[in-house]
Structure formats: C-alpha cells, structure tokens
Amino acid sequence: MNRSELLDRPIRHLDITAFDARPIIDAYRETAFQARNLATAADIYDRMLADKDCAVILTLAGSLVSAGLKEALITLVENNMVDAIVSTGANIIDQDFFEGLGFKHYIAPGTPEAPVVDDPTLRAQEIDRIYDTYIDERNLRTCDHTLGEVFDALPAGAYSSRAIVDALGGYLAQNHPDARSLVLTCHRKGVPIFVPAFSDCSAGFGYVLHAATRRRQGQASLSFDSGRDFEELTELKVNSTRTGLLMLGGGVPKNFAQDVVVAAELLGHDDVTMHSYAVQITVADSRDGALSGSTLREACSWGKVDVVHERMVFGEVTTLFPLLASDAYHRASWKARPARAFNALFATAASEA
Numbered sequence: 001m002n003r004s005e006l007l008d009r010p011i012r013h014l015d016i017t018a019f020d021a022r023p024i025i026d027a028y029r030e031t032a033f034q035a036r037n038l039a040t041a042a043d044i045y046d047r048m049l050a051d052k053d054c055a056v057i058l059t060l061a062g063s064l065v066s067a068g069l070k071e072a073l074i075t076l077v078e079n080n081m082v083d084a085i086v087s088t089g090a091n092i093i094d095q096d097f098f099e100g101l102g103f104k105h106y107i108a109p110g111t112p113e114a115p116v117v118d119d120p121t122l123r124a125q126e127i128d129r130i131y132d133t134y135i136d137e138r139n140l141r142t143c144d145h146t147l148g149e150v151f152d153a154l155p156a157g158a159y160s161s162r163a164i165v166d167a168l169g170g171y172l173a174q175n176h177p178d179a180r181s182l183v184l185t186c187h188r189k190g191v192p193i194f195v196p197a198f199s200d201c202s203a204g205f206g207y208v209l210h211a212a213t214r215r216r217q218g219q220a221s222l223s224f225d226s227g228r229d230f231e232e233l234t235e236l237k238v239n240s241t242r243t244g245l246l247m248l249g250g251g252v253p254k255n256f257a258q259d260v261v262v263a264a265e266l267l268g269h270d271d272v273t274m275h276s277y278a279v280q281i282t283v284a285d286s287r288d289g290a291l292s293g294s295t296l297r298e299a300c301s302w303g304k305v306d307v308v309h310e311r312m313v314f315g316e317v318t319t320l321f322p323l324l325a326s327d328a329y330h331r332a333s334w335k336a337r338p339a340r341a342f343n344a345l346f347a348t349a350a351s352e353a
Helices: 022-028 033-050 065-078 089-100 119-124 137-153 161-175 182-189 202-216 226-238 251-266 296-301 317-331
Strands: 054-060 084-087 105-107 127-130 133-136 157-159 222-224 242-248 275-282 305-314
Touching: 022 033, 022 317, 033 054, 033 242, 033 275, 033 305, 033 317, 054 065, 054 251, 054 275, 065 089, 065 133, 065 182, 065 317, 084 089, 084 226, 084 251, 089 137, 089 161, 089 182, 089 202, 119 127, 127 137, 133 137, 137 161, 137 202, 157 161, 161 182, 161 222, 161 226, 202 222, 226 251, 242 251, 251 275, 275 317, 296 305
Parallel strands: 054 084, 054 242, 157 222, 242 275, 275 305
Antiparallel strands: 105 133, 127 133
C-alpha cells in the first residue's frame, strides 16, 4: 500500500452525548468483577459532580486523544464536569494540539499482530504508529515547528507547563478558532492543563528548536518550570473546599495530582483534606510495586486519598471511560455545578516571565 492509502481512514471521536449509558451502568451494578467496579466508580464520579464544593481533577495517561476520546474529554470540560487536568504531554501536544492545527490520526489497516506493512516500511514512508493508529510524521514536524514559533513569541523566562499550554490555546483561538480541541476548549473555559513531564513530547522538540535558535542569535530563551506546576496545582488544591480525582491510566499525572495534598501540608495548610473522592481506570497491576497500579487505599497511607469514596477499575480506558462519561453526562448532576475557571488564579503566560 502506498502512503496515501495508509492515511485514508481518520479516527472518529466518540460522542458520549449520542448514547445513554445509564441502563448499562445500572445493569452492571447488579453483576460482579470489573462491571460492578465500573458501576461503583460511576456512582462516585456522579457524587463528585453533585458536590458543588468539590473541584474535579482529571488525569490522563496513555494515548487517549489519538484513540478517539477527544470529544468525550471536550464534553466534560464544556459542561463543567472537570475543573483541572493533569496529563502526559503526548495527549495534550502530540495529539490534541496536533489535531487543533487541522491534522488527524488514522486507523491502521490490518492488526498490529498481522500488519499490512511492517514498521521499517512505515518509517521509510514517514508514518508513525501507535499500536493500531497511524500519524503522518510530516504533520508532526509541522506541529514541532509551530510550537517553536509559539515559544519564540513569548518573552524569555521560566514558565509552568500550564501557562504555556494556555498560550497554545490562545494560538489556536487566534489561528484555528473553529478547531475541536481540548487545549482550545480549556483556554476558553479557564480550565488549567498541567503537563509535569512537558519535555517528553513535541513540546520538547519545539523547545529544542526555540532554544537552539535563540542561542545562535545570542538571545535568552524560555524554559519549563515543573516546580511551578507543582506550586500552582497545590494552590488550586488550597483554594478548593474538597477535591476529587478522575484518573485515566496512571503514571506521572496520577502521582502529581495526589501529591498536592502533601505539598499543601508542608506549606502549613493544616486544614487541607485528602482528596475526598477518587476513581482510577487502569490495566496496571499493583503487584510489581509500580505507581500506575498502586491502589487508592495505599495512597491513603500517604495522606493523599480518603478511602470513603474510592474505586479502582481494572480495564482498558477506551472501552470503559466512554460508558462512565456518558452515564455522568446523562445523569446531569453537572448542571448545578459552577464554572471554576481556575486559570484566573494564576498569571498569564505573557506576564509570568
């Protein structure tokens, strides 16, 4: 197959408003194993949304936007079902901002176990693969260069990833105002997006382009300040009566969002409580000691998550999250929630340097 044939079936993003998962979740509640766990998790998420004093923090790990979950995530933000996001860089930059620029992800023909073309051939055709999804490498390079241009337009200085992602949302608002983008939606709603490992994505490539060019010109460059990310998310926690976690996958976003409770205590905020609600969907196992599969009850021993309303759901995110999100959307507890617009707590990117 030639290059154009391999890149001719775009991923179609799921619309959680187009189907009502409540009957499925209700049926799962009377079953067992992960079906019942998912129903319990759905009840906890609905409880978060019904609690007007609870700020909901969504964490994202894994290739979720490229897999077709972008519209579901946008729907949560548009309807005040999420108040802050902590994510890997791939979801936010390589996938969502990438699509905001007008690019797409594509369905790979065949299966990863029986591929139509092998990976060396894909490499020769400048096509990157995420399991059963293709990305046009040429488009990714355009994304990298665009990031470098956005960085060039900012004053030199140290920025939190939250500030830079918000600036990227501003870029999309000015240049691609009709894009369906999580970054753009969060910019317009004032919902902060934190990417603690910001260099581990196309933002890192854009930074290399920006910094190398500035050095050649004898000029100062911007830099990423992950410590400021931690400080800002802690400030968000301190300014919230209660908080709840909705965690898709694990990794750095999971721990980063949990750790702010401890950080608040270190700053002398003795009245800050553990996260009152927590749900995680993951395929990771707790028995290897890694963070992604560590239980939420274990997190209680660290003073991070209360055990009253918590649930681990062991399953793959793209199959389970749409059901949970559709259930929450159609229960409509979000209709009484305020828009918190937490970005207003922080300085703008232009004034931070």
